[in-house]
Each structure stands twice: as C-alpha cells, then as structure tokens.
Amino acid sequence: MQHPTPPFDFHTHRLDTPPGTGIVSLPRRIVLHPEAWHPQVGGLYAAGIHPWWTADADFQLDRYLSSFS
Template sequence: MEDFDFHTHNLKALPGRAIVNLPQEALLYPETFPLVEGASYSAGVHPWWINSDWQTLWKGVELWAVHPQVVALGECGLDLLHDGDWMVQEMVFLRHLILAEELHLPVTIHCVRAFDRLLRLRKTVRPQMKWTVHGFRGKPQLARQLLEAGFDLSFGARRNEDSWAITPPERRHWESDDDF
C-alpha cells in the first residue's frame, strides 16, 4: 500500500494523506458543507451525476474550485456505459478542462470506454495542467498510448500489473477510490 491516496471518496481520510473527492451534497449545498482543516479536496461533476440539473452541480464546482483546500478538479470525465446524453457529458467535461486551465488546477478523470474521445480532447485542448486518468485498469498498450499523450495514471487495487510496471513512478499514483 502506498502512503498517499490520490483519489478517495472517504470523507474521514487523514489530512495530508489523501485527496478527497467532494460528494454531490457538497456541490449542491456548498455553504453548509464542512471541510476538515488541513485536508485536500477535488471538486467535479461525475459523469454519472449529469442529468437535467447538472447546472446546479456545476455552480458548486465553480464555487469550490477557488477554495484553497481544493487542489484538483474532478472526478469528471466520460462514461459511455452510463445512460445519459453523451453530448452533455462531453460539454460538462470540457467546462472542467477549461476551468482547470484558468485556475491552474490538475484534473482527475473518470473514463470508461471513451479513451479515443479523451485522447482527441487532449489534442484539442493542449493543456498545461496535469490530467490523470483515475482507476486505470487498461492493458499496457492503452497505458503507453495515454502516457505518450501526456497523461498520468492512477491505479487502485484491481490494476493491471503490466500497466503499473510500465508507468514511470513519477507519473503513476495509488488510489483507494473508497466510499467510506
């Protein structure tokens, strides 16, 4: 097990030991959601949360993004297995990418069966900020393609060991992706 958890949903993670992804409630009610002193957070609209009221969640992202304890945007991205409007998913993801560049924040990316579109977006956006694919379980061929395009990769317990092995240590991260 690694010392730093790159991506977790565990609100009780020890400060300084993890980046905690803010839950949907934090985006909906930012004025009442308590942060733990010294903890680091990420804020984003998960592709599973994109529905008719995604704009309310987006307003929460914009508010949290400027908070000093928010160190990244995400978890955001593309998920072709999730029901919903693909075009809205891509548009909301693009908003995250633009905001990340404006605020100089890295992006934690959820990507399921949409790596071709993700690679195309990277070529279009040409980001200065780091983009990390979280929960990466793909084969080494895909890992190489993402690494060559400039992505970092974050791996959980169910990782492809060959992909982990070919990822340079400075470009790979460990995550629990825990919920509690």
C-alpha cells in the same frame, strides 16, 4: 537512513481522511450544498461533476456551476 514515505490516497471518497494523507473527491450532496459542510483544516479536496450524474433526469448544469462559484 531514509524513512519510508507514508501511503497517499490520490482518490478517495472518505470524508474522514486525515489531512495530508489523501485527496477526497467530494460527493454530490456536498458539491450541491457546500455551505452545509466544513472541510478539515489542511485537508485536500477535489470537486467536480461526475459524468454519470448528467444522466439523472433531474440534472441541471446551472445548479452545479453555481455551487462552484
């Protein structure tokens, strides 16, 4: 007998997503200040620059790129 595969969320913004149940797309505040955040052990995360962020008057690409290093 096969057991049903539990649902997996491939794109969520909920930081409280239980590890192994989804990929959390990190919000801008965490992308820019990763030192102020602690990921869950076993959690899956994606970080990127959303295109609509680049339209902000104060957008500085160097700030984002340095936070990824």
